Amino acid sequence: MAVLLGAAALFAAVSILNVTYWYVNTTAPPVIKYVGNDTRVMNGTFVKADWYYDPNTGLNITWIYVTGVPGDIVNITNALRVCNNYNVPVNIRISDVSLLQDYYPGNNYIRYMAVKIVDPPGAADNKVVIQNEAAVDTTTSYVTLAPGQCAILGVDLVIDANAPYYKTLAAYQINIEKVPQS
Amino acid sequence: MQREQVIRTLLFFLPTLVFIIALTAPGGDYAFRTGPLAEVAAGQLPYYVYVSNKTLHLYSSPYAPWPYPKALEVKLFYPTKVLVSSTCGAVAASSVGGDPGSYPVDLVVPPGFQGDCWVNFTHPSGWRDAVLLRVKLVDWYPGATERAVVTLNGSGWQFVQVGQDGTMYIWERPMARIPVAGCVFVYNKSVLLSETQRYREVAPNLIPPAVAPSSSGSARYGAFIKLEGVSQLYIYKADCLMTPRLNVSGPPPLRAEIGVTLPTPTGPVFDVPVVNNTVIYTTGLRVINYTEAAARIYRLYVYTYSTPVGLWGAVLRYNFALTALLTVKISLFRPGGELQRVGDVWIYRVDNVTYWIYGPQPYRLCEPPCGVPAGWQEPLYVVVDPTGQWRGWPKIVAVRREVLQPWRS
Numbered sequence: 081m082a083v084l085l086g087a088a089a090l091f092a093a094v095s096i097l098n099v100t101y102w103y104v105n106t107t108a109p110p111v112i113k114y115v116g117n118d119t120r121v122m123n124g125t126f127v128k129a130d131w132y133y134d135p136n137t138g139l140n141i142t143w144i145y146v147t148g149v150p151g152d153i154v155n156i157t158n159a160l161r162v163c164n165n166y167n168v169p170v171n172i173r174i175s176d177v178s179l180l181q182d183y184y185p186g187n188n189y190i191r192y193m194a195v196k197i198v199d200p201p202g203a204a205d206n207k208v209v210i211q212n213e214a215a216v217d218t219t220t221s222y223v224t225l226a227p228g229q230c231a232i233l234g235v236d237l238v239i240d241a242n243a244p245y246y247k248t249l250a251a252y253q254i255n256i257e258k259v260p261q262s
Numbered sequence: 263m264q265r266e267q268v269i270r271t272l273l274f275f276l277p278t279l280v281f282i283i284a285l286t287a288p289g290g291d292y293a294f295r296t297g298p299l300a301e302v303a304a305g306q307l308p309y310y311v312y313v314s315n316k317t318l319h320l321y322s323s324p325y326a327p328w329p330y331p332k333a334l335e336v337k338l339f340y341p342t343k344v345l346v347s348s349t350c351g352a353v354a355a356s357s358v359g360g361d362p363g364s365y366p367v368d369l370v371v372p373p374g375f376q377g378d379c380w381v382n383f384t385h386p387s388g389w390r391d392a393v394l395l396r397v398k399l400v401d402w403y404p405g406a407t408e409r410a411v412v413t414l415n416g417s418g419w420q421f422v423q424v425g426q427d428g429t430m431y432i433w434e435r436p437m438a439r440i441p442v443a444g445c446v447f448v449y450n451k452s453v454l455l456s457e458t459q460r461y462r463e464v465a466p467n468l469i470p471p472a473v474a475p476s477s478s479g480s481a482r483y484g485a486f487i488k489l490e491g492v493s494q495l496y497i498y499k500a501d502c503l504m505t506p507r508l509n510v511s512g513p514p515p516l517r518a519e520i521g522v523t524l525p526t527p528t529g530p531v532f533d534v535p536v537v538n539n540t541v542i543y544t545t546g547l548r549v550i551n552y553t554e555a556a557a558r559i560y561r562l563y564v565y566t567y568s569t570p571v572g573l574w575g576a577v578l579r580y581n582f583a584l585t586a587l588l589t590v591k592i593s594l595f596r597p598g599g600e601l602q603r604v605g606d607v608w609i610y611r612v613d614n615v616t617y618w619i620y621g622p623q624p625y626r627l628c629e630p631p632c633g634v635p636a637g638w639q640e641p642l643y644v645v646v647d648p649t650g651q652w653r654g655w656p657k658i659v660a661v662r663r664e665v666l667q668p669w670r671s
Binding site for chain 1: 523525526527528529530586587588589590626630631632633634635636
């Protein structure tokens with residue numbers, strides 16, 4: 081049958097062209113990220129955020145700096161707020177955690193790091209987890225944000241006591257995935 | 263003999279004699295016709311030949327014999343042959359003819375000839391005719407009716423190619439459109455050795471197309487010139503010369519850091535390409551090594567080529583998938599050393615070898631991280647100079663078309 085269909089296509093003599101035109105428009109993003117309240121603690125020593133424009137790809141890239149204390153456990157409960165910018169519910173999740181750059185290869189200074197959805201509660205898996213610098217839980221479950229509602233993301237950090245002070249240890253790519261609901 | 267016998271004999275003998283003559287004469291019954299043996303006239307001549315009576319105003323070339331096929335026509339009215347000769351060796355045949363009819367005569371003007379030349383037609387019967395060839399020596403490749411004149415400014419060896427669509431490439435990089443596409447290159451009063459290499463699209467429907475050497479597809483004609491300042495290259499629309507293949511060894515392996523650093527859950531990886539297939543093409547002048555390779559997020563189409571002038575080259579074309587990945591290093595081509603920007607090209611110097619690159623930035627460290635490129639990237643054209651003599655791609659100063667005109671009208 082496939083052969084017959086292929087032969088029929090070969091001998092087709094009639095084609096009909098439907099002309100369409102496509103406008104490319106823009107709209108606002110479904111969520112807007114804001115720095116969390118903990119960025120006010122010690123003038124952003126433990127968490128701060130910024131963004132920059134990548135001219136080669138045209139992307140806006142958000143940086144989030146989190147700072148641990150070697151040998152101690154740091155809980156940042158309000159590092160980033162992600163707010164629904166639409167008038168429909170938006171599902172969000174943290175996804176695809178991956179290690180982008182290890183400034184001290186061979187030294188697992190980042191013993192534990194979790195980025196978690198503090199609010200709204202109730203996600204079956206509300207955090208992504210990094211252990212010994214490798215991501216072991218790369219994606220959370222979705223949580224639903226009502227129009228105007230904000231999710232609060234927090235960070236838990238355990239840095240090895242032998243880690244140097246005032247240094248950047250590693251960079252992770254952590255995506256925030258948004259799915260608008262109809 | 264009685265009078266009746268004489269009359270009877272004559273009445274029988276004379277018709278018989280006529281009949282026997284008619285049967286045995288070489289021309290049969292033509293033996294009894296009158297009129298000229300033959301006529302000589304101009305035949306099928308190109309537009310640039312001026313004809314006046316039995317005088318042809320022709321061109322000759324310093325580069326090769328200039329053929330004028332079927333330039334003359336001999337109309338024979340008798341079944342015989344006429345002898346042909348010329349005072350300048352313009353006629354190869356020594357005779358034409360046979361049965362009555364028209365016979366073309368090819369003329370070939372020897373290279374470098376200038377002046378008057380007679381083409382003589384003779385017959386043992388005493389018939390004769392002649393055509394005068396007035397020949398002018400011209401700096402033009404024989405047989406071509408038009409040429410592109412490309413004025414270049416540069417130095418060192420340059421590899422020039424012309425595509426059938428008129429695109430002019432220098433070291434594989436498209437540089438200009440020229441009005442005449444052809445296979446014969448004349449530079450510095452010499453006809454250059456040339457090659458023909460076909461190129462095909464590696465992916466359909468791309469604008470501009472991504473092409474690579476192939477055994478099929480559109481042909482490009484190539485030659486090497488050595489520039490010293492401003493000079494002119496002539497490209498003629500003429501058939502390619504049959505030239506011997508130069509003994510050129512294959513291109514050296516492309517030793518370079520090629521890839522993109524990608525994040526993964528366990529740590530960054532350098533996404534290097536893995537070769538899928540390799541094909542070698544040997545032209546009259548070069549050996550080309552075409553390779554397709556694949557990595558996690560891109561495909562790489564690359565060809566390297568060796569040359570007989572001590573340099574070699576490469577062309578790299580990347581097709582990246584659209585991803586949301588960030589990276590800290592994009593190395594499209596890094597043979598080593600520090601990357602420098604000189605004018606519109608990038609340069610690496612590794613030991614005594616200079617790598618000249620035209621195209622997107624071949625190496626970039628992103629601090630902060632940047633996005634991975636998406637889609638087809640502009641090609642990287644690489645010229646590798648171990649000689650230390652090359653000074654970059656030349657400038658194309660002017661391009662014009664010239665058409666051969668009759669030298670007398």
